[in-house]
Amino acid sequence: MISREPEFFPPSRNMFGRLGRSVVFSFRETGRAVVLLVMAILAMRHMFKKRSRTEIVVQMFVFGIKSLGVITVVAIFTGMILALQTGLALRQFNQEVNIGTAVMVSMLREMGPFMTGLILAACVGSAIAAQIGTMVVSEEIAALEIMSIDPVRYLVMPRLVAMLIMTPMLAFYMCIMGVIGGGLVGQTQLGVSWDAYIDNATRFAEVKDLVVGMFKAFLFGGIITVVACHQGFATTQGAVGVGFATRKAVIVSFLLILVVGYFVTRIFYV
Amino acid sequence: MTMKDNTDSMVRFEKVKKVFAGKAVLDGMDFDIRRGETFVIVGPSGTGKSVTLKHMVRLLTPDQGDVYVGKDCMNEATGSRLAVLRERFGYLFQGGALLAWLTVGENIALPLREKTTLTEAEIQKRVHATLEMVEMAGDYDKRPSDISGGMCKRAGLARAIVTEPEIILYDEPTSGLDPVTSRTIDALIARLKEELGVTSVVVTHDLHSALSIGSRIAMLHGGRVAETSTPVEFVKSKNEEVQSFLKSQFITEAGQWERDAR
Numbered sequence: 412m413i414s415r416e417p418e419f420f421p422p423s424r425n426m427f428g429r430l431g432r433s434v435v436f437s438f439r440e441t442g443r444a445v446v447l448l449v450m451a452i453l454a455m456r457h458m459f460k461k462r463s464r465t466e467i468v469v470q471m472f473v474f475g476i477k478s479l480g481v482i483t484v485v486a487i488f489t490g491m492i493l494a495l496q497t498g499l500a501l502r503q504f505n506q507e508v509n510i511g512t513a514v515m516v517s518m519l520r521e522m523g524p525f526m527t528g529l530i531l532a533a534c535v536g537s538a539i540a541a542q543i544g545t546m547v548v549s550e551e552i553a554a555l556e557i558m559s560i561d562p563v564r565y566l567v568m569p570r571l572v573a574m575l576i577m578t579p580m581l582a583f584y585m586c587i588m589g590v591i592g593g594g595l596v597g598q599t600q601l602g603v604s605w606d607a608y609i610d611n612a613t614r615f616a617e618v619k620d621l622v623v624g625m626f627k628a629f630l631f632g633g634i635i636t637v638v639a640c641h642q643g644f645a646t647t648q649g650a651v652g653v654g655f656a657t658r659k660a661v662i663v664s665f666l667l668i669l670v671v672g673y674f675v676t677r678i679f680y681v
Numbered sequence: 682m683t684m685k686d687n688t689d690s691m692v693r694f695e696k697v698k699k700v701f702a703g704k705a706v707l708d709g710m711d712f713d714i715r716r717g718e719t720f721v722i723v724g725p726s727g728t729g730k731s732v733t734l735k736h737m738v739r740l741l742t743p744d745q746g747d748v749y750v751g752k753d754c755m756n757e758a759t760g761s762r763l764a765v766l767r768e769r770f771g772y773l774f775q776g777g778a779l780l781a782w783l784t785v786g787e788n789i790a791l792p793l794r795e796k797t798t799l800t801e802a803e804i805q806k807r808v809h810a811t812l813e814m815v816e817m818a819g820d821y822d823k824r825p826s827d828i829s830g831g832m833c834k835r836a837g838l839a840r841a842i843v844t845e846p847e848i849i850l851y852d853e854p855t856s857g858l859d860p861v862t863s864r865t866i867d868a869l870i871a872r873l874k875e876e877l878g879v880t881s882v883v884v885t886h887d888l889h890s891a892l893s894i895g896s897r898i899a900m901l902h903g904g905r906v907a908e909t910s911t912p913v914e915f916v917k918s919k920n921e922e923v924q925s926f927l928k929s930q931f932i933t934e935a936g937q938w939e940r941d942a943r
Contacts, residue, residue: 462794546780554778554837557738558792558844559764565795 444641454568463569470573474535475581485526486585490592493517498601507601511611514593519620523586525672528631531578532664536639539570540660543643544653571636578632579625623679631668638664689715691848691880692737697746699732706732708904719874719881721891724901730884734850738770739763771841771849775856777833779825786821789840807843815839815869831862842873851883855890863890870894888930900926
């Protein structure tokens, strides 16, 4: 997982060699990330100890409360855009009143967890990767290891637990704010009363939509943390390496959020 | 695997080899560090001084050969056994390696909070005593970003000694520091040896520092120990590499470093 052992591969001159190497590297990186996840899950047995509890609460505040501002703005405008687009389309059939269902279901099933995942990957994932990457470069991780303090228990586990708790909560908050945003557009632009909007929104949304949406957010929280921590621990080459790890953490998280989001939808709705 | 019975031996390298990018940085490294001595490893940059130090605490593992701490082979230790062996060490990193979000005091208290069952009052007492030892009594609440490089190293040293380890490893303790601060750090290393009786391993390319604090000095060249001797013998050495290294730091005659030290 955390490896300081030097890796040296002679440069490959042909395309197949380079392709083969990148495939091997991809599998190796995936394997290391999975090992990190397993180690973090095993370290969760320490999560109720006082110091871990304090650290988890601190991380929940950093990840959750400090992301509220951007999530609120994104949520309201996402709801407003959804309401406006669907409302304009439905207006042709005099069905504007159904924007409530469209916004609620979209937010609960997809947009809430998806947008929350993207925001947290950009804000929190990048910060985690940069912090751990800097710690690797400045030998702080090595110092922890020599003090026999497990970096996974000390750094990864509290962040993982905090994200697994906060991501569904933020996704739920985003859904509420998105629905409110949609309602504002409905009332001001499309002539749909607030009561009709809310009635329509709650009538067709199911508990399953909420549960699956929050489950997705839970998975996204785990993905963002593990990817960011893994990229941070894999940092080499000083400041340049920290920048590279941060960028890669965000890109890999984005891609995994998209792919995992699709498969969860497919499993629960097809 | 256990080493041959030698109760005085604290750290022992046996034919250790380590290859980086096809180049052998350590190539059959052999030496033995005795209990209570200050063993200084010198050599030009890139000769594997820090790599040697990292092998002692298993931050790196040898490609060949063995590293022993006491009677235990570091190469074979894993999990909790490795953690126990590492607890015998204090390690001062080049930059101090203090956790940036903790204060100086919290950094020093960290190993006590995480690894011992001491009460908070006992921890505070020991942290303040250690801060006093490194002459940073009033700096408990400062952040690492608010103190100088020399203070970072002293705080790092305080963290390394607060758990009362048997062996303290110093990685370039005076690099990047002005001569006055360097001598302060040297004096601190010498005082810790006197007061705590610890075994010290110092990696440096500062010969003035090496000659003034070392019980024995090992010169690295070509991935091996080119010479191991006391400071007096070291400056009289006929070894070409040692002579060249001495001249590079303007130590040209046997008694000069003693006069400089005075």
